Amino acid sequence: MKIALFTPCLVNQMMPEVAVATLSVLEKLGHQVIFPQGQTCCGQPMTNSGCFNEAKNTTMKLLNAFKGVECDAIVCPAASCLVAAKENFHEFDKSAEAKAVIDKLFELTEFLHDVAPVTAFRRPLNKKLSLQLSCHGIRMLDLAAPTEYMGPRYNKMEALLSRIDGVEICYPERRDECCGFGGTFSVDEGSVSAKMGKDKAQAHADTGADYAVGFDPSCLMHLDGTIRRKGLAIETRHLAQILDLAL
Amino acid sequence: MERKVQTHAKAAEIFCRDESRVDWHSKALWVLREKRDRAAGSLPEWEELRALGSQIKLHTLSHLGQYLETFEANCLKRGIQVHWAKDGAEHNRIALEILRRHQVKKLVKSKSMLTEECHLNPFLEGHGIEVIDTDLGERIIQLNHQPPSHIVVPAIHMKKEEVGELFHDKLGTPKGQSDPTRLTRAARAHLREQFLSADAAMTGVNMAVASEGAVIVCTNEGNADMGANLPKLQLHSMGIDKIVPDMDSAAVLLRMLARNATGQPITTYSSLYRGAKAGGEMHIIIVDNGRSEMMRDKILGEALKCIRCGGCLNTCPVYRRSGGYSYGHTIPGPIGIAVGADEDETHSSPWACTLCGSCSFVCPTKVPLDKIIFHRRRLYAERGSLPYGKGSYMPLVGRFMASETLLNTGMAAARTALAILPHSLLKPMSGAWGKYRELPTAPGSSFEGWLKKNRPELLVKSTKNSKGEN
Numbered sequence: 001m002k003i004a005l006f007t008p009c010l011v012n013q014m015m016p017e018v019a020v021a022t023l024s025v026l027e028k029l030g031h032q033v034i035f036p037q038g039q040t041c042c043g044q045p046m047t048n049s050g051c052f053n054e055a056k057n058t059t060m061k062l063l064n065a066f067k068g069v070e071c072d073a074i075v076c077p078a079a080s081c082l083v084a085a086k087e088n089f090h091e092f093d094k095s096a097e098a099k100a101v102i103d104k105l106f107e108l109t110e111f112l113h114d115v116a117p118v119t120a121f122r123r124p125l126n127k128k129l130s131l132q133l134s135c136h137g138i139r140m141l142d143l144a145a146p147t148e149y150m151g152p153r154y155n156k157m158e159a160l161l162s163r164i165d166g167v168e169i170c171y172p173e174r175r176d177e178c179c180g181f182g183g184t185f186s187v188d189e190g191s192v193s194a195k196m197g198k199d200k201a202q203a204h205a206d207t208g209a210d211y212a213v214g215f216d217p218s219c220l221m222h223l224d225g226t227i228r229r230k231g232l233a234i235e236t237r238h239l240a241q242i243l244d245l246a247l
Numbered sequence: 248m249e250r251k252v253q254t255h256a257k258a259a260e261i262f263c264r265d266e267s268r269v270d271w272h273s274k275a276l277w278v279l280r281e282k283r284d285r286a287a288g289s290l291p292e293w294e295e296l297r298a299l300g301s302q303i304k305l306h307t308l309s310h311l312g313q314y315l316e317t318f319e320a321n322c323l324k325r326g327i328q329v330h331w332a333k334d335g336a337e338h339n340r341i342a343l344e345i346l347r348r349h350q351v352k353k354l355v356k357s358k359s360m361l362t363e364e365c366h367l368n369p370f371l372e373g374h375g376i377e378v379i380d381t382d383l384g385e386r387i388i389q390l391n392h393q394p395p396s397h398i399v400v401p402a403i404h405m406k407k408e409e410v411g412e413l414f415h416d417k418l419g420t421p422k423g424q425s426d427p428t429r430l431t432r433a434a435r436a437h438l439r440e441q442f443l444s445a446d447a448a449m450t451g452v453n454m455a456v457a458s459e460g461a462v463i464v465c466t467n468e469g470n471a472d473m474g475a476n477l478p479k480l481q482l483h484s485m486g487i488d489k490i491v492p493d494m495d496s497a498a499v500l501l502r503m504l505a506r507n508a509t510g511q512p513i514t515t516y517s518s519l520y521r522g523a524k525a526g527g528e529m530h531i532i533i534v535d536n537g538r539s540e541m542m543r544d545k546i547l548g549e550a551l552k553c554i555r556c557g558g559c560l561n562t563c564p565v566y567r568r569s570g571g572y573s574y575g576h577t578i579p580g581p582i583g584i585a586v587g588a589d590e591d592e593t594h595s596s597p598w599a600c601t602l603c604g605s606c607s608f609v610c611p612t613k614v615p616l617d618k619i620i621f622h623r624r625r626l627y628a629e630r631g632s633l634p635y636g637k638g639s640y641m642p643l644v645g646r647f648m649a650s651e652t653l654l655n656t657g658m659a660a661a662r663t664a665l666a667i668l669p670h671s672l673l674k675p676m677s678g679a680w681g682k683y684r685e686l687p688t689a690p691g692s693s694f695e696g697w698l699k700k701n702r703p704e705l706l707v708k709s710t711k712n713s714k715g716e717n
Contacts, residue, residue, distance in 0.1 A: 035706050
């Protein structure tokens with residue numbers, strides 16, 4: 001498939017390794033990847049603060065970067081930004097052109113699980129992974145059944161990773177409790193956010209896993225800052241980085 | 248206890264200073280969440296019940312006038328006296344008038360967040376009527392001069408040793424006694440005296456059944472029943488949102504209420520009150536107090552589906568780590584923000600939330616709590632009353648993020664600073680982030696910069712964006 005890469009500002013500016021790994025994974029799977037220039041922020045820091053007027057220009061700039069770009073899918077390695085982009089694009093632009101962009105938006109996990117499923121990996125990976133089930137990915141994008149939900153169980157990240165030979169999968173205690181990042185929440189509510197991050201980082205470390213692995217770079221950045229502050233014996237990795245090692 | 252006017256973040260920061268207490272508080276509530284998961288999971292039809300519960304409440308709210316009138320008519324047929332109060336002040340006046348007519352000196356009261364919302368206790372006490380809260384948790388906090396810190400377990404913030412101290416002080420239990428069974432026995436003996444000497448009883452209402460003209464009161468201790476069954480005069484206060492059409496609807500909600508609150512299949516007592524005792528009087532006060540105003544807003548209005556199980560408080564990672572007194576409104580936690588944010592003078596409570604969405608999935612009637620909280624933020628922004636300086640810095644963030652030039656040069660400067668400056672120098676400037684966490688390690692360039700250098704052939708440009716800056 002022809003895929004346009006959507007790298008939210010946090011990934012583009014601060015975690016380019018996640019985007020590089022995403023590109024590598026998609027190309028190894030035989031997809032053609034392009035990168036539309038002019039991408040900015042999805043507007044989430046502003047809309048989550050209630051500031052829709054302040055979000056409009058940013059969001060429209062991002063949306064325009066994808067309008068008319070020839071591709072089969074727009075793939076993003078950041079669940080929370082993808083949800084915000086979908087909602088904000090719709091909020092500010094109800095045109096058919098905008099809808100065409102929105103309909104092509106996929107988060108990386110759902111793309112690799114639902115749209116162009118990866119069934120086999122070439123290389124084994126002898127690592128223990130503690131999965132970070134970030135909130136917006138599971139509760140707004142259906143990447144996994146949240147623990148509050150009593151319907152059928154599913155978990156797309158686990159389904160993907162369990163296809164890699166040698167990988168051992170585990171979960172932190174209170175497996176899908178929020179890590180406390182929450183965008184501006186991390187500074188507005190510094191103490192609670194830090195305590196949530198500390199509890200989550202410790203829970204990941206307590207599993208004895210090599211890596212805490214997730215689909216949301218912002219949560220991983222928060223956990224990473226906490227892990228290094230506390231000197232815990234675990235590191236964070238984005239799902240794309242793990243998949244890249246096994247492809 | 249007077250609430251201090253301070254932002255949620257400030258109150259939470261104070262609460263978080265005692266980390267072992269935060270851990271204890273968080274765990275006590277998480278245990279309830281785990282019990283809830285087991286109880287809900289034991290019903291294969293749980294998700295169907297939630298859907299049904301949501302539909303029942305939505306249907307009732309959209310026919311509210313009709314059901315309230317049916318309820319009143321059926322109550323009157325049973326000789327129950329029905330009163331209508333547009334706000335808390337009117338509710339309190341009505342209650343006082345009824346109590347005065349019967350020369351009531353002592354009122355025993357149980358299980359009513361509504362009377363907390365109306366500030367009934369200080370009002371009645373100011374008029375010379377003694378009010379005794381008889382639910383054990385409520386009595387503990389009343390003796391401690393505190394409001395509830397949780398809507399179902401109101402004294403959850405107190406350790407048993409602290410209750411022991413309080414009981415020693417107020418009820419004369421031996422010093423140092425903190426055994427829950429002994430403390431409960433002491434409370435029981437103390438409350439028996441109150442029940443026997445009370446002139447009237449008042450309870451809250453879990454559900455008001457329109458087809459029956461009856462109210463349902465759910466408790467575990469039976470103290471509400473002890474109160475309501477002894478004196479001749481009984482009063483029940485309810486919000487207009489407590490109406491359900493019939494017993495079948497009530498049954499659906501009752502199957503979820505206790506399971507979602509504490510993990511019990513049902514509360515020990517689920518009592519249906521449908522008339523005065525011989526020679527007595529039964530009064531129901533129906534209160535609006537802003538509820539019909541909330542219904543004008545389609546999103547806020549869904550908060551009225553709530554059946555007050557407290558499940559959203561137990562699961563909320565922020566509530567568990569900041570405590571019930573950090574919110575600046577009577578009802579704390581997610582549902583408190585949804586229904587009570589206007590009480591918070593600092594306008595900060597809608598930001599006491601990461602929008603993780605756990606509450607909305609826990610909710611037995613599918614109140615979209617995270618969407619309501621998100622919506623409340625937007626309402627504050629539109630009114631120009633944002634907390635934490637957001638009103639001034641968000642427009643700047645908006646301009647920064649919307650400009651590729653600003654974003655790229657700004658972030659390149661940030662990466663350089665992170666890469667070359669000692670972090671000890673940067674931390675003071677990084678505010679709350681650097682206070683609690685290490686700063687991010689800086690990559691050499693942005694991804695787009697990497698692409699330009701290594702894979703320029705992948706770069707394309709939308710025709711829509713061609714005149715954009717670069």
